[in-house]
Amino acid sequence: MSLFVKQIIHNAERISIYSVEDIFAREALAYRELCPVFEDLQIEAGIPENERFKMVKKQECTKDVIILKNVCKKGYKTYYRMDVVSPKFAELAIKELARFHGLSLVLEKQRPKYFDEVFKCLKQPFIFGEAWNDFVGNVSKSSIKLLDDDKREKYGDKIMNIVHKYEDYISDTKHFSTLCHGDYKNCNIMVKEKNGACFEVLPIDFQILHYGCPINDLIYFIFTGTDQAFRKEHMENLKDLYYETLKNFVSNFGVRLTEVISKGEFDELFKSKLDFGLMINCFYVPFMFSAENDVPDVTEPLGDISFKTDERFGIRFREVVDDFIEWGYL
Structure with a gap:
């Protein structure tokens, strides 16, 4: 049997914006508790196997090690972190995300x-404070420097004001709330292809698992894996696909989504949280575009961290800023 092993390094230098032990424990919880519970719920409801939310099966999970089946041997792979996703992959990933959130509901x-004792208590894992502010300020300012002079001068401070709302967005449980993946991007979603076309996806890496607003996951996926042209053509359709998939999926369990959140309320909440996509492009997406020969060292003081990004990030970031100018957020 081919296995994939993750092991915690207890003597690693502390990363000041999150606890390594905490995020490792979250992922272990996902595979140890969440995976079998979700599977049981779907079997009990008679969900056909090809319509179920799927996770990689664990062989062993402890506080020190996670051993999973190596699904690469079954033909799964991940796409390159800097690639723009295809419409088909996006549809599959959005449907799977909706099923994940639906099972939480x-x-x-x-x-x-x-649920309350095991999962609802999982708050977002980041440690907000001086180190966080230094990190976000440092990386965001580096991103803003990639703008043309006139836009940097006109919008730089406005962008930073939006970035500082991240803690409120990621911590929000006042509105529509479920378990959230927290890092739902193309390279954390394994995919199977047939004749060069993707037909099945499998989410992995549940280290940022937390209870929060699921719309953040949706926006995160869109703004980590798409460019301006893709968003213009597909974003509204993907938003609607997410809601319809979620509504239809939970109805199999006797849950009426419209009693949780109506389509109109969902659309308004999506609009109110859309600038989450701008935030993550300022200080998180740069890491996805770090140059192959300049991997950031996140154990160094994050207020001083410096690394090269691929030229594609500059293009992507400028497009994101242009979108938020056009949409009236800046």
Whole structure:
């Protein structure tokens, strides 16, 4: 049997904006608890196997090691982190995300005490404070420098004001809330292809698992893996696909999504949180575009971290800023 092993390094230098032990424990929880519970819920509801949310099966999960089946041996792979996703891949990934969030809604409704004790208590994992502010300020300012002079002068401060709302967005549980993946991007979604076309996806890497607003996951996926042309043509359709998939999926379990959030409320919430996509492009997406020969060292003081980004990031970032100017957020 081919296996994939993740092992925590306890003597690693502390990363000041999150706990290594905490995020490792979150991923272990996902494979140890969430995977079998989600599978049981879907079997009990009679969901056909090809319509179920799927996770990689664990062989062993402890506080020190996670051992998973190596699904690469079954033909799965990941796409390159800097690539713009294809419409087909985006549709598959959005549907799978909707099923993940839907199962969270179902679990909370069917087993509320268990859900509250095990999952609802999972707040976002980041440590907000001086180190976080230094990190976000440093990387965001480097991103803003990639703008043309006139736009940097006109919009730089406005962008930084939006960036500083990240803590409120990621911590929000006042509105529509479920378990969230937290890092739902193309290279954290394994894919199977047939004749060069993708037909099945499998989310991985649940280290940022937390209870929060699922719309953040949706926006995160869109703004880590698309360019301006893709968003112009497909973003609205993907938003609608997410809601319809979620509504239809939870109906199999007797849950009426419209009693949780109506389509109109969902659209308004999506619009109010859309600038989450600008935030992550300022300080997170640059890491996805780090040059192959200049991998950032996140154990060094993050307020001083410096690394080269591929030229494609500059293009992508300028397009994102242009979108938010056009949409009236800047």
